Amino acid sequence: MPQPDHIIRLPLPERQALDADTQKYFAKCQEKLGLVPYVLQAYTARPSKLRNFTAIYNELMLGESGLTKLEREMVAVVVSSRNRCYYCLVAHGQAVRQLSGDPQLGEMMVMNYRVAELEPRPRAILDFAWKLTDSPHLIDEADRQRLRDVGLNDSDIFDLCDVAAFFNYTNRMAHGLDMMPNPDYHARDR
Numbered sequence: 697m698p699q700p701d702h703i704i705r706l707p708l709p710e711r712q713a714l715d716a717d718t719q720k721y722f723a724k725c726q727e728k729l730g731l732v733p734y735v736l737q738a739y740t741a742r743p744s745k746l747r748n749f750t751a752i753y754n755e756l757m758l759g760e761s762g763l764t765k766l767e768r769e770m771v772a773v774v775v776s777s778r779n780r781c782y783y784c785l786v787a788h789g790q791a792v793r794q795l796s797g798d799p800q801l802g803e804m805m806v807m808n809y810r811v812a813e814l815e816p817r818p819r820a821i822l823d824f825a826w827k828l829t830d831s832p833h834l835i836d837e838a839d840r841q842r843l844r845d846v847g848l849n850d851s852d853i854f855d856l857c858d859v860a861a862f863f864n865y866t867n868r869m870a871h872g873l874d875m876m877p878n879p880d881y882h883a884r885d886r
Contacts, residue, residue, distance in 0.1 A: 704738045704873035714740055721750070731878050735783065735866070738875055756859050762852035763859070766795040767818060771825045771856065772863045773805040778829045781867035786877035788863075793885035802885070817846040825860040 711719070718740065725732045739746035757768050769791040776784035785806045793802035804812040809822050820842050828835055843853050869875070 703734045704875050709740050731880050734878050761855045763855050768859050771859045774809050774822045774825050775829045775860050775863040779867040781870050783870040783875045783877045786881045790881040790884045799886050820846045828860045
């Protein structure tokens, strides 16, 4: 059974009505990814927010960090798993499959990351991201120390908090707008 046939439950501008910069950016997405992620299309409802969203996303997920790209994608999936965010589970679950070369790891991250046999560093990172999502008021110095004990420095901890916080935000946007993932994600890297 296919998922619902919408991007979000609000009207979006037609592609040809988008400004030249957005059309150019979408053409680049199509070239590099083979699709324009629906999350980007959703933000065409508010073009200035689309620019802000892409700038933050690119900095967090592609910029310099002591966290690997795979670790950041795994955080995105674990946060989204706690929040039951269909969009991000599908889209970032695919990214975990792609970056790890392991379709089972992607599924474990989506369903229950605790079943994965992970090294201490990714386990600590994901435990922290889960707790920061589930009960942020309980984060304390002992939680940050556990991260230091597996090799994270203070900049890495900052980046981890930033990525987890960003996906808590995007999960709420996806839920509020009933955002669907691109259907193409389902079959990739299996």
